[in-house]
Amino acid sequence: MSKKIIVVGPGNIAHAIVARWLQVADAEIHVLARSKTYLTKGWRPQEQQVVTFDQEVLTQADLIMLAVKPKDMLTTLAQLKPRISPASIILSVAAGIAIAQIRQLLPELGIVRTMPNVCSEIGTSVTGISFDNVAEEDKSWVMSLMNLLGHVVEMPEHLLNPMTALYGSGPAYVYVFLQAIIRAAEDLGIPPEHARELAAHMVLGASQKALMDSDKSLDQLVSQVVSPGGTTEAMLRVLDQLGWQDIMHQALKAAGEKAAQLGAVPSRL
Ligand SMILES: NC(=O)c1ccc[n+]([C@@H]2O[C@H](COP(=O)([O-])OP(=O)(O)OC[C@H]3O[C@@H](n4cnc5c(N)ncnc54)[C@H](OP(=O)(O)O)[C@@H]3O)[C@@H](O)[C@H]2O)c1
Structure with missing residues (x-):
């Protein structure tokens, strides 16, 4: 049964x-x-x-x-x-x-x-x-x-609680990231009907590679994409200047702290 x-x-x-x-x-x-x-x-x-x-x-x-x-x-x-x-x-x-x-x-x-x-x-x-x-x-x-x-x-x-910040909320970080790169891609002239499909497949492929190549550090995976004086280097320089690592750190910290606060409700009912 x-x-x-x-x-x-x-x-x-x-x-x-x-x-x-x-x-x-x-x-x-x-x-x-x-x-x-x-x-x-x-x-x-x-x-x-x-x-x-x-x-x-x-x-x-x-x-x-x-x-x-x-x-x-x-x-x-x-x-x-x-x-x-x-x-x-x-x-x-x-x-x-x-x-x-x-x-x-x-x-x-x-x-x-x-x-x-x-x-x-x-x-x-x-x-x-x-x-x-x-x-x-x-x-x-x-x-x-x-x-x-x-x-x-x-x-x-x-x-x-920290896991909630990482992957409970995580799909939203990915969607916001996709939204940002899709808008930027459209500004570069990629038609909207292609931009979302290409961007989502790129994230999927890169994530699968990160899982399969778990013996390599993420820095090593980055270095496989970067060629000196190339497009990726130009992109990473801007991200570093704008402090995006710090932004993501603060975002996850806020989500983790919120998860801990949500449990702080009266427990005697
Ligand atoms: N959304 C996510 O991605 C996600 C991921 C992991 C965990 N969670 C957790 O899942 C829980 C729900 O999140 P959610 O985003 O799905 O919220 P949600 O869309 O607001 O759904 C909550 C549902 O609970 C119903 N409800 C409240 N009290 C009830 C009761 N006494 N009897 C029957 N139904 C009742 C609400 O109905 P009414 O509209 O009638 O109030 C509403 O349909 C949260 O605790 C959240 O932390 C969410």
């Missing part, structure tokens, strides 16, 4: 994950909503069939994935608690919310904290995950589900 997954909160990340699981996971999936705002979050008609307003679905859950905003997390959990069976596993994707905060409300349950990203929808997320009080068999099942979303790394929980 297929397992039953209940996803609480039909927002952006839930949509990315459920869209993928509906294609490839052997499980019955229901998404618990509290309003019809999900209709603005990209749910396609056949995916909308899994959305429900009936909290009773929680009582039969093998896995409950919590995908509400961090500020709503503990109030939502307190409200749903009477319908949560002790046999369910809790899987939280909320940035900054610690396992210990969930454990205060659900002392007996297996709890998983994870940080995927929106690339889950096409199975190319990178996902950090930490387990607490989860039986080995259940852990294998949860890992198999998360593997359907992309590359998964089990890690100590304290690393999940």
